[in-house]
Amino acid sequence: MKNDVRNFRPLSRTASRDKTLREILKKACIHFKTSRDNTYGRLPDLDERRRRAAAVRLGALNDLASLLEQLEENVVLSGGRVHWAQDASQARNIIGGIAEKHAVRRIVKGKSIMTEEIGLNEFLEERGIHVRETDLGEYIVQLRGEGPSHIIAPCVHVSKQQVADLFAKELGETAEEAEELTLIARKKLREEFLSADMGITGVNLAVAESGTAVLLENEGNIRMSTTCPRVHVAVMSLEKVVRNFEDAAALLNILPRSATGQKLSGYVSFFTGPKKPGENDGPEEFHLVILDNGRSEIMQDEELRKILCCIRCGACLNVCPVYQSIGGHAYGWVYSGPMGNALVPQLCGDEGMELPFACTTCGACKEACPVNIDHPKLILKLRQEAARKGHKAAPPALFAWGYALAGKSPLLWNAAMGTLRTLDPNFKVVGKLPPLRRWGEKRVLPGLQKPLSRRLKNAGKEKKNA
Amino acid sequence: MQAFLFVPCLVEDFMPEIGEATITVLRRAGWSPVIPKGQTCCGQPLYKTGHTDKARDLARHFIELFEDAPVVVSPSGSCVSMVRHYPELFANEPEWRARAEKVAGKVYELSQFLVDVARVTDLKATLDTRAVYHDSCQVGRALGVKTQPLALLENVRGLTLLPLERAEMCCGFGGALSMQHPDISDNLLSEKATAIFKSGADTVVSAEVSCLLNLKGYMGKKHHRVQCLHIAQVLASQEAAE
Numbered sequence: 121m122k123n124d125v126r127n128f129r130p131l132s133r134t135a136s137r138d139k140t141l142r143e144i145l146k147k148a149c150i151h152f153k154t155s156r157d158n159t160y161g162r163l164p165d166l167d168e169r170r171r172r173a174a175a176v177r178l179g180a181l182n183d184l185a186s187l188l189e190q191l192e193e194n195v196v197l198s199g200g201r202v203h204w205a206q207d208a209s210q211a212r213n214i215i216g217g218i219a220e221k222h223a224v225r226r227i228v229k230g231k232s233i234m235t236e237e238i239g240l241n242e243f244l245e246e247r248g249i250h251v252r253e254t255d256l257g258e259y260i261v262q263l264r265g266e267g268p269s270h271i272i273a274p275c276v277h278v279s280k281q282q283v284a285d286l287f288a289k290e291l292g293e294t295a296e297e298a299e300e301l302t303l304i305a306r307k308k309l310r311e312e313f314l315s316a317d318m319g320i321t322g323v324n325l326a327v328a329e330s331g332t333a334v335l336l337e338n339e340g341n342i343r344m345s346t347t348c349p350r351v352h353v354a355v356m357s358l359e360k361v362v363r364n365f366e367d368a369a370a371l372l373n374i375l376p377r378s379a380t381g382q383k384l385s386g387y388v389s390f391f392t393g394p395k396k397p398g399e400n401d402g403p404e405e406f407h408l409v410i411l412d413n414g415r416s417e418i419m420q421d422e423e424l425r426k427i428l429c430c431i432r433c434g435a436c437l438n439v440c441p442v443y444q445s446i447g448g449h450a451y452g453w454v455y456s457g458p459m460g461n462a463l464v465p466q467l468c469g470d471e472g473m474e475l476p477f478a479c480t481t482c483g484a485c486k487e488a489c490p491v492n493i494d495h496p497k498l499i500l501k502l503r504q505e506a507a508r509k510g511h512k513a514a515p516p517a518l519f520a521w522g523y524a525l526a527g528k529s530p531l532l533w534n535a536a537m538g539t540l541r542t543l544d545p546n547f548k549v550v551g552k553l554p555p556l557r558r559w560g561e562k563r564v565l566p567g568l569q570k571p572l573s574r575r576l577k578n579a580g581k582e583k584k585n586a
Numbered sequence: 587m588q589a590f591l592f593v594p595c596l597v598e599d600f601m602p603e604i605g606e607a608t609i610t611v612l613r614r615a616g617w618s619p620v621i622p623k624g625q626t627c628c629g630q631p632l633y634k635t636g637h638t639d640k641a642r643d644l645a646r647h648f649i650e651l652f653e654d655a656p657v658v659v660s661p662s663g664s665c666v667s668m669v670r671h672y673p674e675l676f677a678n679e680p681e682w683r684a685r686a687e688k689v690a691g692k693v694y695e696l697s698q699f700l701v702d703v704a705r706v707t708d709l710k711a712t713l714d715t716r717a718v719y720h721d722s723c724q725v726g727r728a729l730g731v732k733t734q735p736l737a738l739l740e741n742v743r744g745l746t747l748l749p750l751e752r753a754e755m756c757c758g759f760g761g762a763l764s765m766q767h768p769d770i771s772d773n774l775l776s777e778k779a780t781a782i783f784k785s786g787a788d789t790v791v792s793a794e795v796s797c798l799l800n801l802k803g804y805m806g807k808k809h810h811r812v813q814c815l816h817i818a819q820v821l822a823s824q825e826a827a828e
Contacts, residue, residue, distance in 0.1 A: 129767075132770060133769050136767075136769035136770050136772075136773050137769060142773065144755040150752075175826070199588035199618055254821045256602070303799065305596040371675060398632070402703065431722065435802070439754075441755055441756045441765075441774050442763075442770055442774075444775040445770045446770060473694065477635075477762070477763070477766055477767075478763070478766075478767055479763065480723070480756045480758065480759065480760025480761075480763050480771075480774070481723070481760060481761070482723035482727065482760070483727035483728055484723070484727070484754065484755075485755070486727075487727055500633070500634065502636075503634070503635060503636030504636040504637075505636070506636050507636030507637050507638075508636070509637065511765075514635055514636045514637070515635045515637070515762065517637070520632055520635070520637035520639075520640040521640065522631060523627075523631065523632060523640065524629075524637075524640035524641075524643045524644060526626070527626045527627045527629065527632075527643065527647065528626075528643050528644065528646075528647050529628055530624035530625070533626040533627070537599055539778065541599075546622075556765070558765070558768040559764060559765055559768060559803075561768075561772075561798065562768075562772045562775065562776070562803075562804060562807060563775075563803025563804050563806070563807050564802075564803045564806035564807050565803065566601070566799055566802075567600070568599050568600065569599065569600060569601070569603075570602065570604050571599050571600075571602060572593055572597060572598045572602035572605035572606065573593075573598065573600050573621070573623075575602055575686050576605065576606075576609075576621065
C-alpha cells in the first residue's frame with residue numbers, strides 16, 4: 121500500500137495488526153514518558169512556563185507578517201540570503217537552484233521535517249545529487265528506504281536487531297550493541313560530512329531581532345552539516361519565527377524537556393549569517409528558505425491556526441493511544457498523532473480528512489502539550505468541516521438528521537427504542553450490520569433492558585400497593 | 587434538597603441498574619432525586635462526529651428540560667462534559683447561549699457532585715472486593731475529576747484499591763472510533779484489559795458509562811470473571827451489612 125494520507129484506513133488497519141511494531145512503540149513511548157516526567161514533570165513552575173511559551177507562540181502568529189519582514193532584513197544584514205517559497209514545488213526549485221549554482225554533487229542533511237514535507241530528497245536525487253541524512257535515526261530510515269515515523273524519533277519503529285541486520289546488508293559491517301552500531305554509522309557519516317558541498321537543515325525557531333536560525337540536536341551532526349560544507353541551506357515554515365531572544369529562551373526552556381526529557385539538548389546552535397571575514401568556521405554562504413505551503417491559508421481561521429503554535433516536541437505522539445497502536449507510517453505522511461490529526465487536513469484538505477476521526481478524544485495530547493494546544497478541540501472543529509462537506513470520513517447527514525429528529529421528540533425516541541426492544545432486544549439482527557458487526561467480534565453486544573423509567577414506575581406502584 | 591437526575595441514554599436503555607444505584611446513592615447522601623420526563627440523548631454522538639447543527643437541536647431539548655433545576659447530576663463523565671460544551675454550540679445565539687451557560691454551570695458528574703457539592707465522602711457502602719479504578723478520559727481529563735472518585739472509594743468497607751498499570755491510557759471506546767477504526771479500538775481495549783488482569787483485581791470501577799460498556803463487552807466475550815461496575819453501584823452496595 122502506497123504511503124499516502126489518502127490511504128490512512130488500509131495503512132492503519134495493517135499497522136494495527138502488527139504486534140511487533142506495537143511492542144516496540146509501547147516500550148519507546150513509556151521510555152519517553154518516564155524521561156519527560158522526570159524533568160518536564162518536575163518543574164515547579166511548569167504551568168507558568170507553559171503559559172509563557174504559549175503566549176510567545178500566539179504572539180508570533182498575531183504579528184507574523186512584520187516578524188518575518190524583520191527576520192528577512194536581519195538575515196540579509198548578517199550576510200545571508202532569504203528565499204520565499206509559496207509551495208513545495210517552489211521550495212524544491214529554489215534549493216535545487218542553489219545546488220546547481222554551486223555545482224553541488226553531495227549533500228548532507230540534518231533532521232528536517234520541512235524537507236520531508238516538500239519531498240526534497242527525491243527531487244535532488246533525481247537530479248543526480250547524492251543526498252545523505254546524518255541524524256542517526258534519519259540515516260537508518262533512509263537506508264531502509266522509508267521516511268521518519270515520528271517527528272523527533274524518526275526510527276522509533278525499528279528495533280536494535282533490525283538496525284544490526286540493516287547495517288550488515290547495507291554497510292557490510294554490523295555489531296550487537298547500540299553503541300557499536302552508532303560507531304559504525306559515525307565512521308560512515310564522517311566521510312559524508314567531509315566530502316559534502318552543501319548542508320541542508322531545518323530550523324527549530326528563527327529569531328527576528330537578529331536574523332538567527334536556532335537548531336537543537338544531540339548528535340553533533342547538525343554542527344557538522346553546517347560547518348563542513350561550503351553552503352548551508354536552512355528550511356523553515358513561516359510560523360517558526362519568534363520576536364527576540366527572550367522569547368526564544370521561553371521556548372528553549374521547555375522544548376527539550378518536553379521532547380526528550382533533557383534540560384537542554386546536547387547541542388544548541390545559533391546561526392546568524394555565513395562565516396564572517398577572519399572567522400575560521402561556518403559556511404561561505406547561508407540561505408534561509410521560508411516556506412508557506414498552505415500556512416497563510418491556515419492563519420485565516422482564528423481557532424484552527426493554533427496548531428501552528430506547535431513546537432514539534434513530539435510529546436503528543438508519545439501519549440496518544442492511537443499513535444501507539446499504529447505508529448507514524450500508518451498516517452501516510454510526515455505528520456502523525458494528535459498534531460498530525462489537526463495539521464494534515466489543513467495542509468492537504470479533503471485528502472487528509474480521515475485523520476481527525478482517528479482519535480478517541482481522550483485529551484492526553486492536550487494535557488501533554490507544552491504550548492497548551494487543545495488538540496481535541498481542533499480535531500472536533502475539523503470533524504465539523506468534514507460533516508459539513510459530506511466527506512466520507514464523517515457519518516452521513518442522513519444519520520445525523522434521523523438521530524436529531526428522534527432526539528428532539530421523546531415520543532419518537534421512545535417509540536424507536538421500544539420497537540427495537542420488541543423486535544431485536546439482543547441485537548441478533550442489528551448486530552450483524554456493518555457498524556456493530558465488527559464491534560461484536562471482540563465484545564459481547566449489550567442488550568436492551570427494561571428501561572430505567574419503567575422500572576422506577578413499577579417500583580413506585582409496588583410501594584403504593586404495599 | 588432536590589437534585590435533578592440526568593439519565594444518559596445508555597443508562598436508560600442498556601444499563602438501568604446504574605441509574606437505580608445513582609438514585610440510592612443520592613438518597614443516602616441526603617438528596618431527593620428528581621427525574622424529569624422526556625429525556626432522550628444529550629447529543630454527544632452528533633457533536634463528536636462533527637454534526638454540530640444537529641447536536642444543537644438536542645441541546646435545546648435538554649436545556650428546556652433542565653434549566654429550572656437547582657442542580658443536575660449524571661452518572662456519566664462524557665455526557666456531563668457534553669452539557670458543559672453546550673454554550674459553544676450557541677456562539678451566534680446570545681439568548682440560547684445564556685440559557686446553555688446556566689445549565690452548563692450546574693451540571694455535575696456523580697462523584698464530583700457527592701464530594702464537592704454534597705460534601706459527602708463516606709456513603710456507608712460495603713463491598714468485599716479487590717478493585718482497580720479506571721480513570722476515564724472524559725472524567726479525569728475532560729472534567730478534571732480525578733481525586734473525587736478515589737476519595738469515595740477509599741471509604742468503601744471491604745474494598746481494596748489496587749494500582750493499575752498505565753492507568754492514564756484510554757480504553758479505546760472513543761465513540762464512533764470503535765466503529766470506524768475497530769482494529770485500533772480493539773488494540774487499546776485488549777491493552778487495557780491486560781493491565782486490569784495483571785493488577786489482580788476482581789472488579790474494575792469507572793465513573794463513565796461508555797468505558798464500562800466497552801470493558802464489560804470484552805470481559806464477557808473472553809469469559810473473564812472481572813466485574814465492571816459503575817462507581818454508583820459500588821457506593822450503593824451494602825453487601826456485607828445485609
